[in-house]
Amino acid sequence: MDMKAFTIRCLSDIRANAPLIHNITNFVVMNSSANILLALGASPVMAHAREEAEDMTRLASALVLNIGTLEKQWVESMILAGKSANRKGIPVVLDPVGAGATPYRTNTAKQILSECKVDIVRGNASEVLALWDDQVITRGVDSSCSLSDNIAETLVTIAKINGIILAVSGEEDCITDGKETYRVKNGHPLMTKVTGLGCGLSAVTAAFAAVEPRNLLCSVTAAFGFYGLCGEMSAKGCTRPGSFSSAFIDSLYAGGENEIMAALKTDGPF
Amino acid sequence: MDMKAFTIRCLSDIRANAPLIHNITNFVVMNSSANILLALGASPVMAHAREEAEDMTRLASALVLNIGTLEKQWVESMILAGKSANRKGIPVVLDPVGAGATPYRTNTAKQILSECKVDIVRGNASEVLALWDDQVITRGVDSSCSLSDNIAETLVTIAKINGIILAVSGEEDCITDGKETYRVKNGHPLMTKVTGLGCGLSAVTAAFAAVEPRNLLCSVTAAFGFYGLCGEMSAKGCTRPGSFSSAFIDSLYAGGENEIMAALKTDGPF
Amino acid sequence: MDMKAFTIRCLSDIRANAPLIHNITNFVVMNSSANILLALGASPVMAHAREEAEDMTRLASALVLNIGTLEKQWVESMILAGKSANRKGIPVVLDPVGAGATPYRTNTAKQILSECKVDIVRGNASEVLALWDDQVITRGVDSSCSLSDNIAETLVTIAKINGIILAVSGEEDCITDGKETYRVKNGHPLMTKVTGLGCGLSAVTAAFAAVEPRNLLCSVTAAFGFYGLCGEMSAKGCTRPGSFSSAFIDSLYAGGENEIMAALKTDGPF
Numbered sequence: 001m002d003m004k005a006f007t008i009r010c011l012s013d014i015r016a017n018a019p020l021i022h023n024i025t026n027f028v029v030m031n032s033s034a035n036i037l038l039a040l041g042a043s044p045v046m047a048h049a050r051e052e053a054e055d056m057t058r059l060a061s062a063l064v065l066n067i068g069t070l071e072k073q074w075v076e077s078m079i080l081a082g083k084s085a086n087r088k089g090i091p092v093v094l095d096p097v098g099a100g101a102t103p104y105r106t107n108t109a110k111q112i113l114s115e116c117k118v119d120i121v122r123g124n125a126s127e128v129l130a131l132w133d134d135q136v137i138t139r140g141v142d143s144s145c146s147l148s149d150n151i152a153e154t155l156v157t158i159a160k161i162n163g164i165i166l167a168v169s170g171e172e173d174c175i176t177d178g179k180e181t182y183r184v185k186n187g188h189p190l191m192t193k194v195t196g197l198g199c200g201l202s203a204v205t206a207a208f209a210a211v212e213p214r215n216l217l218c219s220v221t222a223a224f225g226f227y228g229l230c231g232e233m234s235a236k237g238c239t240r241p242g243s244f245s246s247a248f249i250d251s252l253y254a255g256g257e258n259e260i261m262a263a264l265k266t267d268g269p270f
Numbered sequence: 271m272d273m274k275a276f277t278i279r280c281l282s283d284i285r286a287n288a289p290l291i292h293n294i295t296n297f298v299v300m301n302s303s304a305n306i307l308l309a310l311g312a313s314p315v316m317a318h319a320r321e322e323a324e325d326m327t328r329l330a331s332a333l334v335l336n337i338g339t340l341e342k343q344w345v346e347s348m349i350l351a352g353k354s355a356n357r358k359g360i361p362v363v364l365d366p367v368g369a370g371a372t373p374y375r376t377n378t379a380k381q382i383l384s385e386c387k388v389d390i391v392r393g394n395a396s397e398v399l400a401l402w403d404d405q406v407i408t409r410g411v412d413s414s415c416s417l418s419d420n421i422a423e424t425l426v427t428i429a430k431i432n433g434i435i436l437a438v439s440g441e442e443d444c445i446t447d448g449k450e451t452y453r454v455k456n457g458h459p460l461m462t463k464v465t466g467l468g469c470g471l472s473a474v475t476a477a478f479a480a481v482e483p484r485n486l487l488c489s490v491t492a493a494f495g496f497y498g499l500c501g502e503m504s505a506k507g508c509t510r511p512g513s514f515s516s517a518f519i520d521s522l523y524a525g526g527e528n529e530i531m532a533a534l535k536t537d538g539p540f
Numbered sequence: 541m542d543m544k545a546f547t548i549r550c551l552s553d554i555r556a557n558a559p560l561i562h563n564i565t566n567f568v569v570m571n572s573s574a575n576i577l578l579a580l581g582a583s584p585v586m587a588h589a590r591e592e593a594e595d596m597t598r599l600a601s602a603l604v605l606n607i608g609t610l611e612k613q614w615v616e617s618m619i620l621a622g623k624s625a626n627r628k629g630i631p632v633v634l635d636p637v638g639a640g641a642t643p644y645r646t647n648t649a650k651q652i653l654s655e656c657k658v659d660i661v662r663g664n665a666s667e668v669l670a671l672w673d674d675q676v677i678t679r680g681v682d683s684s685c686s687l688s689d690n691i692a693e694t695l696v697t698i699a700k701i702n703g704i705i706l707a708v709s710g711e712e713d714c715i716t717d718g719k720e721t722y723r724v725k726n727g728h729p730l731m732t733k734v735t736g737l738g739c740g741l742s743a744v745t746a747a748f749a750a751v752e753p754r755n756l757l758c759s760v761t762a763a764f765g766f767y768g769l770c771g772e773m774s775a776k777g778c779t780r781p782g783s784f785s786s787a788f789i790d791s792l793y794a795g796g797e798n799e800i801m802a803a804l805k806t807d808g809p810f
Contacts, residue, residue: 028570028586030298030339034465039511044465045368046298049340052374059371069570070589098585101599104592193793195574195584241579242789249512253463300568300609304735309781314735315638316568319610322644329641519782523733 003182003266006215007222008257013211015041019061021206022085024048024078026068026097029196033064036200039252042207053077057084061210064203065118067108068097075108082116091209091216094118095202100130113164120165120209120220122202125151128168132158156181165216167205169198173224175217182221182268186228193241194248201227204252217269225264230255232263273452273536276485277492278527283481285311289331291476292355294318294348296338296367299466303334306470309522312477323347327354331480334473335388337378338367345378352386361479361486364388365472370400383434390435390479390490392472395421398438402428426451437475437490439468443498445491452491452538456498463511464518471497474522487539495534500525502533543722543806546755547762548797553751555581559601561746562625564588564618566608566637569736573604576740579792582747593617597624601750604743605658607648608637615648622656631749631756634658635742640670653704660749660760662707662742665691672698696721705756707745709738713764715757715808722761722808726768733781734788741767744792757809765804770795772803 020043025033030046037044047056050073057063063085065078085092096109109131112118121128129151152174159166160178167175173184191197201224208223209216233255234247290313295303300316307314317326320343327333333355335348355362366379379401382388391398399421422444429436430448437445443454461467471494478493479486503525504517560583565573570586577584587596590613597603603625605618625632636649649671652658661668669691692714699706700718707715713724731737741764748763749756773795774787 026586027297027567028574031301031465031571034298035511035515038463038465045371046296046339047368047372049342049374051342052340052372055372055374069586070592072589072591098587101585102587102592102595104589104595193578195571195578240790240793241575242786242793245575245789246512246516246786249515250510253510253512297567301571301735304568305781305785308733308735315641316566316609317638317642319612319644321612322610322642325642325644516782516786519785520780523780523782 001218003218003221003225004260004264006218007226007260007264010208010211010219010222011226011256014207017211018043019207019210020045020059021062021064021203021210022047022057022060022081023064023066023203024053024074024081025064025066025199028068029199032196033200033203035249036252037203037207039249040204040207048074048077050077050080053081054084057081058088060090062091062093062206064093064095064206065112066095066097066199066202067105068199070105070108075111078112079115082112082118086117091119091206091213092116093120093122093202093206093209095199096121096123096127096131097199099123099127106130118164119216120167120205122167122205123169125168125170128166129154132162152181165220167220167224169201175221175224177217180217180269182217182266184221184224184228185265185267186225186232186263188231188235190235190241190244191231194245221266221268225266226255226260229259229263233259271488273488273491273495274530274534276488277496277530277534280478280481280489280492281496281526284477287481288313289477289480290315290329291332291334291473291480292317292327292330292351293334293336293473294323294344294351295334295336295469298338299469302466303470303473305519306522307473307477309519310474310477314473318344318347320347320350323351324354327351328358330360332361332363332476334363334365334476335382336365336367336469336472337375338469340375340378345381348382349385352382352388356387361389361476361483362387363390363392363472363476363479365469366391366393366397366401367469369393369397376400388434389486390437390475392437392475393439395438395440398436399424402432422451435486435490437494439471443494445487445494447487450487450539452487452536454491454494454498455535455537456495456502456533458501458505460505460511460514461501464515491536491538495536496525496530499529499533503529541758543758543761543765544800544804546758547766547800547804550748550751550759550762551766551796554747557751558583559747559750560585560599561602561604561743561750562587562597562600562621563604563606563743564593564614564621565604565606565739568608569739572736573740573743575789576792577743577747579789580744580747584743588614588617590617590620593621594624597621598628600630602631602633602746604633604635604746605652606635606637606739606742607645608739610645610648615651618652619655622652622658626657631659631746631753632656633660633662633742633746633749635739636661636663636667636671637739639663639667646670658704659756660705660707660745662745663709664738665708665710668706668708669694672702692721705760707760707764709741715761715764717757720757720809722757722806724761724764724768725805726765726772728771728775730775730781730784731771734785761806761808765806766795766800769799769803773799
């Protein structure tokens with residue numbers, strides 16, 4: 001797999017077809033996730049009511065479930081939408097925001113995983129590991145943990161046992177389905193100073209998965225690579241989070257073949 | 271009616287009086303609609319609880335009902351607020367976001383229309399036509415439909431039968447009350463790449479209606495013209511959606527007589 | 541107390557320790573408050589479900605309760621979180637957005653004050669005075685009231701009677717615990733043209749309080765001074781609200797010792 005060519009093709013497909021991405025996501029990032037998807041070339045829709053969650057998912061090409069500002073009724077809709085996505089056969093991305101921080105978040109994310117088939121979990125290491133804490137041997141993980149080889153091995157094991165893609169953001173990203181693992185070295189520290197850029201990556205991951213549903217592992221890797229690359233592009237001119245945030249949206253819109261050929265940094269499969 | 275002079279007068283009234291616009295709107299655009307109204311010179315307020323919806327409407331000069339992220343309790347509040355607005359005699363703008371996409375949205379928008387007097391429906395053609403699908407002869411409408419003469423005729427018929435102003439955004443906008451019709455040719459394609467700019471236009475429409483409640487058709491036309499003009503102004507310096515979005519807010523704040531005299535493009539009445 | 545040195549130390553502590561600020565806040569400003577806290581150097585978290593409100597507060601170093609888009613269940617969670625904060629002994633900031641505008645808002649803010657110990661109320665004069673309307677002698681206050689000596693005296697009296705810090709934004713800010721009073725003259729009119737900057741100040745106040753919980757009155761004054769100063773810095777290059785808004789986030793991130801030494805304008809204690 002030539003990841004550069006593959007990433008260019010995914011991006012081109014997204015821009016040509018504007019896949020509809022159904023987001024049941026948190027209040028903090030609804031606006032930013034919508035703008036991120038629009039700038040990328042996809043079509044966002046947000047719809048969380050029980051009365052329409054399934055209907056909206058049926059129109060979509062991928063589903064994002066994000067637990068950042070949980071509420072009982074939202075969880076019910078997430079599960080309805082997840083099942084609807086499963087019936088249609090479209091990719092489902094779960095972003096377990098804050099899993100591990102409170103029991104409610106951890107338990108809700110586990111419930112979603114048990115009641116519908118999630119294809120991809122996108123989060124940081126502590127969030128992702130919290131979802132399978134009974135299967136994790138490594139301990140002492142916190143949100144600032146770097147993706148040591150130890151943690152990466154644990155992720156591979158969890159992905160294999162559970163038949164799921166784990167896509168973990170960090171200084172170096174790790175994307176694995178338990179059989180093959182990719183590493184992505186794109187990104188910029190300023191991305192952690194703008195709220196919702198992690199959640200935005202989950203939405204972008206869904207857009208890439210939507211256009212390459214038969215090659216999910218590579219499409220997730222491509223999403224991570226391009227997204228991190230946009231961070232790097234934006235940080236060239238903007239060294240502060242307010243102006244960086246605008247520039248990042250501009251990069252998602254304008255970035256393409258030239259930048260990908262010059263600076264995409266993916267390794268793998270291992 | 272000299273539309274340029276009228277638009278300048280509306281804008282000047284908004285900036286002088288800062289009319290309070292009550293928005294019961296969707297989660298995606300609450301922040302952007304508030305910023306759009308503030309930049310324009312109006313005063314936004316968001317309040318959706320049943321316990322205060324009527325009270326807040328009583329303080330306002332116009333009401334915006336936007337169904338972009340529906341929920342049962344919100345619909346109840348929208349209707350309470352709508353009735354409160356009717357009692358006070360202030361303009362009510364309905365933005366039927368996504369009507370036609372799911373039955374829940376279509377039915378909810380119809381319910382709002384039947385339970386309170388909506389003065390202006392602002393949406394794209396497919397959304398607006400979905401609300402009167404039993405009265406529509408033309409078929410095969412989708413969200414990308416341009417405002418063909420065929421559709422415009424249908425809109426005129428619906429407006430006349432229902433005694434309502436239909437304000438439909440498209441490459442060329444169409445605003446009609448069934449008796450007279452205006453066309454607006456201002457706008458820029460980048461406006462579709464920033465989330466919430468359609469919803470923002472509904473809010474701006476309410477602000478213009480608030481200062482010219484006895485001349486609603488012209489005030490809506492003025493709102494559409496000025497808003498599109500701000501899009502054009504912003505696109506001169508900014509060709510990407512992140513920076514365009516900031517520039518658009520700046521244009522709403524700084525745009526005025528000079529730009530309106532030079533570039534407002536409204537036609538009508540027909 | 542050397543307020544410049546104190547402000548520099550608070551800011552440095554925030555940037556070094558990234559205190560977690562738990563926000564139960566309104567839909568309009570969730571994104572902007574998160575970005576404001578991140579740019580400042582703090583860590584924002586939003587969590588409003590009854591199931592996790594107490595747990596999340598236990599992890600935090602300060603709590604913000606903001607009633608801008610009220611709802612029954614949110615109020616219950618605010619009170620649970622407030623009690624959890626009281627048990628832990630972390631500062632609680634209440635932003636009574638719109639108190640006085642509807643009975644529901646006024647009554648809810650009063651209920652929060654009666655059911656948990658709020659350390660700091662941050663709002664404009666009309667909102668703050670509405671919470672103790674039975675103790676207010678001065679009448680005829682509206683949202684545009686300037687902080688006349690008359691009002692300032694009333695605030696001092698209320699603060700003293702109720703053992704609370706009142707932090708009131710206006711052309712000149714007034715921060716009092718009833719024993720000592722500070723005035724802050726930093727700020728810029730453009731700050732009123734961007735939605736959520738008042739709410740953002742409540743969040744920033746919580747961050748300053750988090751790092752100086754034993755010196756709340758000074759930490760609030762420092763927060764107001766630095767925040768207003770960031771407004772002034774931003775307005776130097778940006779005279780319109782869209783670009784000003786980005787610049788303001790940049791200033792919160794980049795502002796520091798030089799700007800504070802040159803331009804912090806606090807007076808007191810009186």
